[in-house]
Amino acid sequence: MDADPQDLIAFLAVVRAGGFREAARAGNTSASRLSEAVRRLEARLDVRLLHRTTRSVAPTEVGARLAERLAPALGELGAALDVVNQDRDRPTGTLRLNVPANVARTVLAPILAAFLKAFPDVRVEVMIEDSFVDLVASGCDAGIRYDERLEQDMIALPIGPRTQCLVTAAAPSYLDLHGTPQHPSDLLKHACLRGQFSGGAKPLWEYERDGEVIRVDPNGPLLVRPGASFDLAVEAAVGGLGIIHLFEDWLQPHLDSGALVPVLQPWCQTFSGPFLYYPGRRHLPSPLKAFVEFVRNLPPPHGAS
Numbered sequence: 276m277d278a279d280p281q282d283l284i285a286f287l288a289v290v291r292a293g294g295f296r297e298a299a300r301a302g303n304t305s306a307s308r309l310s311e312a313v314r315r316l317e318a319r320l321d322v323r324l325l326h327r328t329t330r331s332v333a334p335t336e337v338g339a340r341l342a343e344r345l346a347p348a349l350g351e352l353g354a355a356l357d358v359v360n361q362d363r364d365r366p367t368g369t370l371r372l373n374v375p376a377n378v379a380r381t382v383l384a385p386i387l388a389a390f391l392k393a394f395p396d397v398r399v400e401v402m403i404e405d406s407f408v409d410l411v412a413s414g415c416d417a418g419i420r421y422d423e424r425l426e427q428d429m430i431a432l433p434i435g436p437r438t439q440c441l442v443t444a445a446a447p448s449y450l451d452l453h454g455t456p457q458h459p460s461d462l463l464k465h466a467c468l469r470g471q472f473s474g475g476a477k478p479l480w481e482y483e484r485d486g487e488v489i490r491v492d493p494n495g496p497l498l499v500r501p502g503a504s505f506d507l508a509v510e511a512a513v514g515g516l517g518i519i520h521l522f523e524d525w526l527q528p529h530l531d532s533g534a535l536v537p538v539l540q541p542w543c544q545t546f547s548g549p550f551l552y553y554p555g556r557r558h559l560p561s562p563l564k565a566f567v568e569f570v571r572n573l574p575p576p577h578g579a580s
Contacts (some may be wrong), residue, residue, distance in 0.1 A: 285312035366561035382435035417553035466517035467493035482542035
C-alpha cells in the first residue's frame with residue numbers, strides 16, 4: 276500500500292465529520308494533526324482530495340469516490356480486529372447506528388439510555404437519516420427502518436413497538452374555526468402541515484377503512500424536511516395553524532394534554548413497527564453484538580403479543 280493506513284483513516288474521519296475540528300473532537304486528536312495527515316495523503320497520491328475554505332471542508336469528486344471505497348474496507352478491518360473483544364465481559368468500542376428521526380425520538384432514546392448504563396465502555400454514534408442507506412458504505416454498523424426490503428445478507432429483528440399508526444390531529448382552536456374533517460378527502464379543503472423527504476418527495480397521507488385505501492395529497496402553509504424540523508410542525512399544529520399527520524407516539528403528549536385532538540380515527544391505518552437490521556457476517560463487532568443481544572432480551576413492549 277502506497278498510503279499510510281493512518282492517513283487514510285484520518286481522511287475518512289474528516290469526510291464523515293464534515294471538517295477538521297469536528298473530526299478532531301470526535302477522535303480526541305488535533306485538527307492540525309488531521310490536516311497534516313490529509314496533506315501527506317494528497318501528496319503521496321498526487322491528487323487533491325478535499326476542497327477547503329475558511330467555513331467548510333468537502334471532498335472533491337475523487338475524494339468522494341475514495342471515501343466511498345474506504346468506508347467498507349476500513350469497516351471490515353475494524354470488525355476483524357474487534358474479534359479480540361468477542362470474549363470480553365465488557366465490550367468496548369463504537370457502535371454506529373443509522374435511524375429515522377421518529378425512531379430516534381420515540382423508540383431509540385429509552386433503549387439507548389438503558390444500554391449505555393449496562394455497557395459503559397461502549398460509545399454510540401447515531402446518524403439521523405430518513406432515506407434507506409447502504410450501511411456498509413455509510414460506515415454504520417446497524418440501522419433501524421420500517422418494513423423495508425432488505426438485502427439477503429441482512430439480519431433484522433423487531434425493536435420497540437410491534438405495531439404503530441399515524442394519527443391525524445389538529446388544535447381545538449383550528450377545528451372550531453374550520454370544522455372537523457369527516458372523510459380523508461375533506462383534507463383537501465384544509466390547511467395541512469406536510470413533511471418532505473430529503474430527496475424532495477412529499478409522502479402522501481394514507482388512510483384505510485373496511486378495505487378501502489385512500490391516499491391524499493393536501494396543501495398547507497408549512498412544509499418541513501424530516502428530522503427535528505417535525506417538532507416545528509407539531510408546534511405549529513398546537514398553535515392552530517393547521518392539521519398534522521404524524522406518528523402517534525410523537526403526538527401522544529399533546530393528545531393527552533388536549534392541545535391536539537385526533538380526527539379521522541376510524542380511518543387510522545396501522546403498520547408493523549421498526550426493525551433493527553445489520554449485515555449477517557460471522558464476526559460482529561463487540562458493541563454491535565452486545566446491542567443485538569440487549570435488544571433481543573428486552574421485555575415485549577406493552578400490547579405486544
